[in-house]
Amino acid sequence: MTIRHLQIFIAVCETMNMTHAARQLHISQPSITQAIHELEDHYGLLLFHRLGRRIFVTAAGQHLLQYAYQITSLIEKAETGMKSLQNQIPIRLGASITIGEVLLVELLQHEHVRLPGQEILSEIHNTKELEQRLMEDKLDLALIEGRLTSPYLTALPFLTDELTAIAAPQNPWSRKEIRQCHDLDHIPVFLRESGSGTRELFARIMDDHAIPYHVCGVYNNSEAIKKAVIANLGTAFLSRRLVQREIEEGLLCELPLPGLSFQRIFQIVYHKDKFLTPSMTHIIRECLTIQNWLPGTHPGEGI
Structure with a gap:
């Protein structure tokens, strides 16, 4: 016996017609008939009298109906309560x-x-x-x-993202001709801390192309790195999304990165x-x- 059996039983009791109950529950009439027979077999009791095309609830059926109402109501309350609890758990x-x-x-x-x-x-x-x-x-x-x-x-x-190389406008690297990737050899850079995805990508691409670089600072904060670069203390490789405004305002310059791609995926x-x-x-x-x-x-x- 399942909750579905009780829902079908309630529908038949309320409509007193198996065809109407099937239509109400959007299932076939044979499924309704089978469910009622399974309930009667489970309890060993007749739940409906069949007289011609009409059905009548027996005394046992009336007894079960009261339990069915309480059980299905409790299930609905449990569903509502548990779903509302989802929003209470951060x-x-x-x-x-x-x-x-x-x-x-x-x-x-x-x-x-x-x-x-x-x-x-x-x-x-x-x-x-x-x-x-x-x-x-x-x-x-x-x-x-x-x-x-x-x-x-x-x-x-x-989302796709890409690192770009930045320097202050007055920094010599902003005026340097960079036509190939090895023109970046020994570039002084501020890096993120070990364990950072930004640092891992930068180091991997530079190592893959055998480009040496000079570390002039390690920060665990991109904003601090950006301020250091604006202050003309070195260069950095940061997400273009992080520095776009400063580039547009002229506080930072983008350096060419010929033959290099620092693209990644969020x-x-x-x-x-x-x-x-x-x-x-x-x-x-x-x-x-x-x-x-x-x-x-x-x-x-x-x-």
């Missing part, structure tokens, strides 16, 4: 430092409107730390731009065994369609 959302500076606040504002009442606890860490926190179930979802190492994580790409990541609530699924879906609502993104930038 979603733990992490973001890498770059993504935190580029779009995390906009995502939180977007979800505040789309998921009213749903609390979202946000954290910013580098890629390595985010991966560890996902593995330890200290985060539900994370927005990451770096490479992942764990096979237990599911990563869905949602991903939303979760543990492959994670139970995704409807609210978590909604956040994932909104990230995958981010070009439809995030200012400054365009069709084709999404994945």
Whole structure:
């Protein structure tokens, strides 16, 4: 005996017609008849008298009907209560430092409107730390731009991004002729900390092309790096999204990067065994369609 059996039984009792009950529940009449027979076999009692084409509820059927009303009502209350509880459990959302500076606040504002009442606890860490926190179930979802190492994580790409080389207008590197990648040899750069996806991408591309560089500072904050470059203390390779305004205002210059591509993918990541609530699924879906609502993104930038 299942909840479905009781729902069918209630419909037959209320309509006193199996055809009408089938229409009300959007199932076939034979399915209605079978369910009633299964109930009668289960209890060993006759629930309906059949007189010609008419049916009448027996005393046993009336007794069961009262239980059926209470059971189905309790199930509905449980469904409503548990679904409302979903919004009471905060979603733990992490973001890498770059993504935190580029779009995390906009995502939180977007979800505040789309998921009213749903609390979202946000954290910013580098890629390595985010991966560890996902593995330890200290985060539900994370927005990451770096490479992942764990096979237990599911990563869905949602936005392309690219690093660009920047320098202050008065910096000699802004006036240097850069026609091939090795014209960048020994460039003085400020780097992000170890474990950063930005640093990993920069180091990998430079090493792949055997381009030596001089480290003049290591910061765990892209804004601090940007200020150091504006102050003419060195150069840096940061997301173009982070420095676009300063470039347009003339505070920074972009350096040519002949033969080099520092493109990467922003991903939303979760543990492959994670139970995704409807609210978590909604956040994932909104990230995958981010070009439809995030200012400054365009069709084709999404994945």
